[in-house]
Amino acid sequence: xxxxxxxxxxxxxxxxxxxxxxxxxxxTRAFIGRAATGEPLSVAGYRGIIDYSPSELVISVRxxxxxxxxxxxxxxxxxxxxxxxxxxGPTATLGGTVAAGLSGPRRPWSGAVRDFVLGINxxxxxxxxxxxxxxxxxxxxxYDLSRTLxxxxxxxxxxxxxxxxxxxxxxxxxxxxxxxxxxxxxERCNRxxxxxxxLTAACYSDDHLVVxxxxxxxxxxxxxxxxxxxxxxxxxxxxQELKEHTLPFFSGDRPLWRLSLPPAxxxxxxxxxxxxxxxxxxxWLRSELPADRLRDSVAAAGGHATLFRGxxxxxxxxxxxxxxxxALHRRLKSAFDPHAVLxxxxxxxxL
Amino acid sequence: xxDKPIIAVLLERLPERxxxxxxxxxxxxxxxxxSAYRSxxxxxxxxxxxxxxxxxxxxxAQHAVPVVARGAGTGLSGGALPLADGIxxxxxxxxxxxxxDVANRVARVQPGVTNxxxxxxxxxxxxxxxxxxSSQIACSIGGNVAENAGGVHCLxxxxxxxxxxxxxxxxxxxxHMTIGSAALDAPGFDLLALLTGSEGxxxxxxxxxxxxxxxxxxxxxxxxxxxxxxxxxxxVTAVIASGIIPAGLELLDxxxxxxxxxxxxxxxxxxxxxxxxxxxxxxxxxxxxxxEHVNRVFRDAGATELKVxxxxxxxxxxxxxxxxxxxxxxxxxxxxxxxDGTIPRKHLARVLNRIETLSDEYGxxxxxxxxxxxxxxxxxxLYDANRPGELxxxxxxxxxILETCVAVGGTITGEHGVGMEKINQMCVQFxxxxxxxxxxxxxxxxxxxxxxxxxxxPTLHRCAEFGAMHVHEGQxxxxxxERF
Ligand SMILES: Cc1cc2nc3c(=O)[nH]c(=O)nc-3n(C[C@H](O)[C@H](O)[C@H](O)COP(=O)(O)OP(=O)(O)OC[C@H]3O[C@@H](n4cnc5c(N)ncnc54)[C@H](O)[C@@H]3O)c2cc1C
Numbered sequence: 102x103x104x105x106x107x108x109x110x111x112x113x114x115x116x117x118x119x120x121x122x123x124x125x126x127x128x129t130r131a132f133i134g135r136a137a138t139g140e141p142l143s144v145a146g147y148r149g150i151i152d153y154s155p156s157e158l159v160i161s162v163r164x165x166x167x168x169x170x171x172x173x174x175x176x177x178x179x180x181x182x183x184x185x186x187x188x189x190g191p192t193a194t195l196g197g198t199v200a201a202g203l204s205g206p207r208r209p210w211s212g213a214v215r216d217f218v219l220g221i222n223x224x225x226x227x228x229x230x231x232x233x234x235x236x237x238x239x240x241x242x243x244y245d246l247s248r249t250l251x252x253x254x255x256x257x258x259x260x261x262x263x264x265x266x267x268x269x270x271x272x273x274x275x276x277x278x279x280x281x282x283x284x285x286x287x288e289r290c291n292r293x294x295x296x297x298x299x300l301t302a303a304c305y306s307d308d309h310l311v312v313x314x315x316x317x318x319x320x321x322x323x324x325x326x327x328x329x330x331x332x333x334x335x336x337x338x339x340x341q342e343l344k345e346h347t348l349p350f351f352s353g354d355r356p357l358w359r360l361s362l363p364p365a366x367x368x369x370x371x372x373x374x375x376x377x378x379x380x381x382x383x384x385w386l387r388s389e390l391p392a393d394r395l396r397d398s399v400a401a402a403g404g405h406a407t408l409f410r411g412x413x414x415x416x417x418x419x420x421x422x423x424x425x426x427x428a429l430h431r432r433l434k435s436a437f438d439p440h441a442v443l444x445x446x447x448x449x450x451x452l
Numbered sequence: 453x454x455d456k457p458i459i460a461v462l463l464e465r466l467p468e469r470x471x472x473x474x475x476x477x478x479x480x481x482x483x484x485x486x487s488a489y490r491s492x493x494x495x496x497x498x499x500x501x502x503x504x505x506x507x508x509x510x511x512x513a514q515h516a517v518p519v520v521a522r523g524a525g526t527g528l529s530g531g532a533l534p535l536a537d538g539i540x541x542x543x544x545x546x547x548x549x550x551x552x553d554v555a556n557r558v559a560r561v562q563p564g565v566t567n568x569x570x571x572x573x574x575x576x577x578x579x580x581x582x583x584x585x586s587s588q589i590a591c592s593i594g595g596n597v598a599e600n601a602g603g604v605h606c607l608x609x610x611x612x613x614x615x616x617x618x619x620x621x622x623x624x625x626x627x628h629m630t631i632g633s634a635a636l637d638a639p640g641f642d643l644l645a646l647l648t649g650s651e652g653x654x655x656x657x658x659x660x661x662x663x664x665x666x667x668x669x670x671x672x673x674x675x676x677x678x679x680x681x682x683x684x685x686x687x688v689t690a691v692i693a694s695g696i697i698p699a700g701l702e703l704l705d706x707x708x709x710x711x712x713x714x715x716x717x718x719x720x721x722x723x724x725x726x727x728x729x730x731x732x733x734x735x736x737x738x739x740x741x742x743x744e745h746v747n748r749v750f751r752d753a754g755a756t757e758l759k760v761x762x763x764x765x766x767x768x769x770x771x772x773x774x775x776x777x778x779x780x781x782x783x784x785x786x787x788x789x790x791x792d793g794t795i796p797r798k799h800l801a802r803v804l805n806r807i808e809t810l811s812d813e814y815g816x817x818x819x820x821x822x823x824x825x826x827x828x829x830x831x832x833x834l835y836d837a838n839r840p841g842e843l844x845x846x847x848x849x850x851x852x853i854l855e856t857c858v859a860v861g862g863t864i865t866g867e868h869g870v871g872m873e874k875i876n877q878m879c880v881q882f883x884x885x886x887x888x889x890x891x892x893x894x895x896x897x898x899x900x901x902x903x904x905x906x907x908x909x910p911t912l913h914r915c916a917e918f919g920a921m922h923v924h925e926g927q928x929x930x931x932x933x934e935r936f
Contacts, residue, residue: 154796154798155693156689156690156692156693156797156798157692157796157797157798158692159796179695202642208636209636212610212614213636213637215642215645216610216613216614225889229885229888229889230885231885231886231889232882232886233886235861235862235863236796236861237794237795237796237826237827237861237862237863237866238607238794238826238827238828238866239602239606239611239794239823239826239827239828239863239866239867240794240863240865240866241599241600241649241863241865241866241867241868241869241870242863242864242865242870242874242878242881242882243870243878243881243882243886243890243908243909244646244649244650244654244890244893244909245600245613245645245646245648245649245650246646246889246890246893248613248642248645248646249641249642249643249645249646251642251645252641252642253641253642257641268697269695269696269697270695272695291555291556291557294557294666295554295555295557295577295578295579295664295666296578296666297666297667297668297669297734297735298666299734299735299738316734316735316738317737317738317741317742319737319738319740319741320734320735320737320738320741323735323737324735361633361635361636361637361638362635363553363556363558363634363635364555364556364557364636365553365555365556379636382635382636383636403633403634403635404633404634404635405633405635405638405639407639419639419640420639421639422639422640423629423630425627425628425629426629426630426631426640426643427640429623429629429643429896429897430640430641432895432896432897433641433893433896435896436889436892436893436895436896437889437892448640449640
């Protein structure tokens with residue numbers, strides 16, 4: 102029996118016996134979402150790059166393949182995953198990366214994980230092996246279920262083969278730092294984003310705005326001259342540390358919240374300390390503030406708040422959904438997983 | 453006509469100006485851009501606000517009457533084709549740009565506004581909406597979302613799905629909800645992705661929040677001529693492999709070049725077998741560097757002639773040829789049929805050669821004008837509907853082209869949607885379990901199956917009748933048999 106049939110059988114058995122499965126790669130993202138329950142089912146052994154043709158800008162990878170292996174293969178051809186995903190550990194798998202749907206510093210300017218997913222072959226909660234999307238850049242045959250599965254935290258299907266669009270690495274990158282207030286930093290980032298400035302990352306921490314420019318040597322030099330600021334060495338680990346949450350801001354046990362906001366939102370005064378990423382669109386907060394109060398403030402600004410690390414993982418970790426939207430989520434869950442076998446409760450209770 | 457119960461009910465509950473039911477008034481709605489397919493709806497409802505749209509949906513739901521949402525009716529796959537036993541819900545009066553938020557670079561618009569008018573409204577702020585279908589002066593943003601429309605610049609800037617942030621929708625039972633958010637992402641499943649390209653089967657879009665991008669400082673086009681389609685195809689691959697993503701990369705073959713040049717003077721070399729239009733945009737410094745680079749790549753790939761637009765007027769002229777390809781074809785042939793398959797770029801030459809062979813076999817000329825950088829083919833089959841049997845032959849030929857696309861690992865539609873037109877080919881691309889999954893997703897939104905039923909996703913029964921051969925990952929049964 103091949104590996105795929107083996108997974109299908111396990112799902113069917115679980116459905117038949119009324120047990121639940123906790124899908125995992127190498128568990129680097131075990132902290133995300135609500136606490137996992139169910140019999141562990143590992144996809145980590147289902148690994149390998151299936152196909153990679155650099156001139157097509159497409160790579161096809163089995164879900165258990167390590168993210169680091171994918172990034173190495175791409176780097177050899179001077180290409181990259183433009184959504185710059187965090188790994189949160191050397192053993193992170195591509196399946197976990199796509200299932201969790203987290204993107205790194207480049208996201209506001211290049212796009213999120215889902216923007217680069219071209220196709221996914223998966224197994225739903227009935228044990229059916231299904232292929233959605235494919236290896237081509239444009240595809241509107243059928244509903245766009247491969248993007249819908251991205252970020253669904255394994256609650257709809259087990260991701261197996263993943264087809265991603267990749268991009269050439271920029272010729273050069275330069276990091277600049279400017280001392281300013283948080284309000285100024287947010288204003289600058291959004292002003293520059295509305296102009297043809299080759300911005301690919303923008304973070305405010307420790308009273309400084311740190312930005313990254315990417316493009317041709319001459320284009321970046323030209324833009325750097327116009328923006329001004331202190332230059333970081335070319336091999337600065339700053340963006341890596343930001344993406345992997347190894348900057349000092351992220352250490353310690355205080356609950357870590359992720360606030361997703363309209364980027365130009367003025368500094369939000371909440372209890373705790375903040376780090377602003379994505380030019381204002383993603384803000385990290387260390388705070389013991391009660392979830393309800395925090396969520397109300399963030400929602401009033403047009404955003405939503407996720408309890409990213411720590412805190413109570415049995416309550417709502419993701420922002421509660423509007424009742425009609427939640428009802429739709431429930432119906433979609435049962436459209437994919439009628440016996441609630443796959444990662445039940447990982448995203449929302451009862452889902 | 454007003455004796456039909458649903459019409460009476462609609463007339464009773466909605467202002468008279470919102471309900472059309474005279475045959476004469478309905479005529480303009482009988483087809484979309486795929487005019488070979490026609491059907492008259494029972495009535496057309498043209499709501500002016502969300503409340504009226506909700507009411508129309510609820511009344512239809514109560515009476516089990518199917519509803520087809522309609523934007524500008526420029527769709528090319530029969531998505532907005534009315535149903536004889538249904539209502540068409542025209543969103544034409546949802547035509548306001550509600551807000552342009554310059555700081556956050558988004559615009560909130562009603563679904564009936566045209567694609568181009570968004571960019572026009574954003575222009576004073578140095579911003580624009582990137583997806584630019586050739587139909588952009590007419591097509592609606594709601595229709596763009598429903599089809600996940602693309603355009604010439606999607607190679608670099610993405611499709612509709614990459615350029616929207618939120619939707620307001622009404623479900624068939626009249627539930628109004630927000631999908632996506634004012635932030636870059638939203639909690640829960642990515643319903644924004646699911647709704648985009650759902651062809652009006654899941655919900656009626658009542659508002660769209662689109663992303664706006666800064667206008668590039670400058671743009672220039674390289675026009676490269678090649679002695680063969682194969683050479684032009686190889687040049688496309690070479691540019692991308694060299695690490696540049698042009699803003700657009702389009703191919704015209706010889707029949708297309710001839711047709712265009714008879715129509716307008718675009719400055720295309722008349723003796724070329726294929727030409728590529730490659731647009732580079734960005735800061736003037738970057739564009740300068742990239743133009744040099746692309747010229748070198750094209751020369752190495754055997755370009756027989758290279759021209760670079762020297763000013764905005766010349767750039768527009770190069771594009772004018774590409775943009776007039778459809779009308780030009782309309783002058784050459786009484787009818788044409790536009791296909792929309794996408795393939796992995798590496799199979800470009802192989803598939804184009806196959807298309808040529810099929811064209812000879814069927815005795816119907818085909819010309820190719822397409823988004824080469826994305827591998828998105830638009831073969832135009834020329835035919836004359838007045839000659840008995842020719843439409844059927846054109847459709848059969850089109851079907852074979854799409855099956856060829858699937859066989860090389862591609863898809864039957866890159867941007868025009870399945871609609872009514874490619875419903876049979878869906879049976880070739882997807883197997884039973886996959887189609888069943890699609891139907892269950894539809895049920896989650898519209899359990900009674902009243903929104904645009906019969907479009908986009910074929911019933912299993914239909915596939916059985918069509919007798920489709922499901923092509924698994926490009927592997928046909930009996931691979932030893934030469935198919936092209
Ligand atoms: C000359 C020409 C050139 C074209 N070029 C391109 C191109 O370059 N790229 C491209 O992608 N397409 C192109 N098209 C196809 C077409 O313009 C697009 O598909 C466009 O997105 C359709 O928009 P519309 O408003 O006309 O939608 P319609 O044709 O009215 O409807 C299309 C589909 O959307 C649904 N729909 C419409 N509005 C709503 C709503 N508010 N809520 C829910 N569902 C809705 C309908 O039910 C239908 O299924 C071209 C068409 C023509 C005629």
